[in-house]
Amino acid sequence: MLIEQKNLEKINIIAFQNDLITWFKNEQRDLPWRKDQDPYKVWVSEIMLQQTRVDTVIPYFNRFIEWFPTIEDLAEAEEDKVLKAWEGLGYYSRVRNLQSAVKEVQEKYNGEVPNTPEEISSLKGVGPYTAGAILSIAYGIPEPAVDGNVMRVISRVLSIWDDIAKPSSRKVFEKAVRTLISHEDPSSFNQALMELGALICTPTSPSCLLCPVRDHCHAFFEGVQNELPIKTKKTKTRDVQLAAAILLDDNGKMLIHKRPASGLLANLWEFPNVELHHSLQNEREQVVDLFKQNLTLEIDLKKIIGQIEHVFSHLVWNLNVYTGKIHSGFQENEEWKLVSFEEMEKFAFPVSAQKMLKLYLEHIKK
DNA sequence: AAACCGGGGCG
DNA sequence: CGCCCAGGTTT
Structure with a gap:
């Protein structure tokens, strides 16, 4: 029994x-x-x-x-x-x-x-x-x-x-x-x-x-209360390198992107970003290329304003955060929007994006 | 059964 | 730093 x-x-x-x-x-x-x-x-x-x-x-x-x-x-x-x-x-x-x-x-x-x-x-x-x-x-x-x-x-x-x-x-x-x-x-x-x-x-x-x-x-x-319960699972996290950008248009509005309806952080908003599969030399120029190829986004990228680490259950994002400019002819749609700082309050952002925004605000204050 | 899905707090 | 937390869905 x-x-x-x-x-x-x-x-x-x-x-x-x-x-x-x-x-x-x-x-x-x-x-x-x-x-x-x-x-x-x-x-x-x-x-x-x-x-x-x-x-x-x-x-x-x-x-x-x-x-x-x-x-x-x-x-x-x-x-x-x-x-x-x-x-x-x-x-x-x-x-x-x-x-x-x-x-x-x-x-x-x-x-x-x-x-x-x-x-x-x-x-x-x-x-x-x-x-x-x-x-x-x-x-x-x-x-x-x-x-x-x-x-x-x-x-x-x-x-x-x-x-x-x-x-x-x-x-x-x-x-x-x-x-x-x-x-x-x-x-x-x-x-x-x-x-x-x-x-x-x-x-x-x-x-x-x-x-x-x-x-x-x-x-x-x-006398075994400290040995129970038995729980075996171990956590293995995977590192992901990303480059993300706070991009402004000529009116000072920021470009934001709605994530897909399924998967990680589904339907939340973010700052545009690309995954870096290899450690890059001349990263800034290659990030501009990746934005153009992956996101169809013509941008003028400035320097890295900081780095952010964001930990998920099975994932660690390492974000290189850039600032830059978006071309004036950019057309908004359901997935891509240009918003003022005040308008951002209406959109839901994961904490990783909130960390980026905080970094940017500290950057421009100096 | 294993992988995926966020974020914070605590020892 | 690792582990935990009033779990469920997808593959």
Whole structure:
């Protein structure tokens, strides 16, 4: 028999639920998405919280709900404004999927977030975790909501040594949560597991002496809480050399470019750039050629005003930033625009472009 | 199953 | 500097 099944049978489930939920009700943080159980707000918060810390999310959540208070508001909003609301949060496909799903809820479900696992899971961007979170928190339905926090907590409580980096391991934890979850208060139960993971059962140096479920925890009994969970994945980043330019026309407007609708930073705006596949001699002249060949852009390039490093999960951009001029006959279109400094506020830029703009502003101030 | 998709904070 | 974070989609 599997270890987790044996350990699961040893847990006093009622006492575990009571200890966990009582702690949560006394110690939970006061967070803006906990003020009510509006399924839409729960949904927005859960999407924002994917791979993003609570402290980062709070101001974004408040502004997002101000701009788009209801499903109808978000469904009808311009995508550019939606991306602007997400600017700086990262993983921009999250919000494009969210708006797509909200439109489907508006049309297919009369604006009401569905409350069955099958229907809600079919929505764009709603996977097993988010489905369980919305169903339990907004609707009180006892579905597991297994995220990284929950896998860490459960791996310790039940001494589960499966590699949580493997997609197949999630099923093990979902099965355990289905056995443990409170049917009287699944909302508090799921949130308590995550809150415990955030505040007590932390990745490094968990505060076991403060833990409300220490008496139920097999890892604590065995003294292996610091060895769990098992997580193997290693990160390998690839370096990419880029040349980018702040290009001005005769009126002092800057040239910006809309990225493609799929892939990295989809549909966000950037300053024109080219990839440098080899380390170049006479780089400046060759960059002018690359702009002409790759972007059909006739430019007059000045010197490098600085270098920027921007780190993604699996990628590092090394940007050589130039200034230059664009020919006066340039024709704008959907993909290329000339904008004043004030007009830039309407467009959503990734942080890498914001770093470039900051560099440029410091450059011209001198 | 593995790769892809951002950005910030912390020890 | 490496690791982590209230994951999901695509290949």
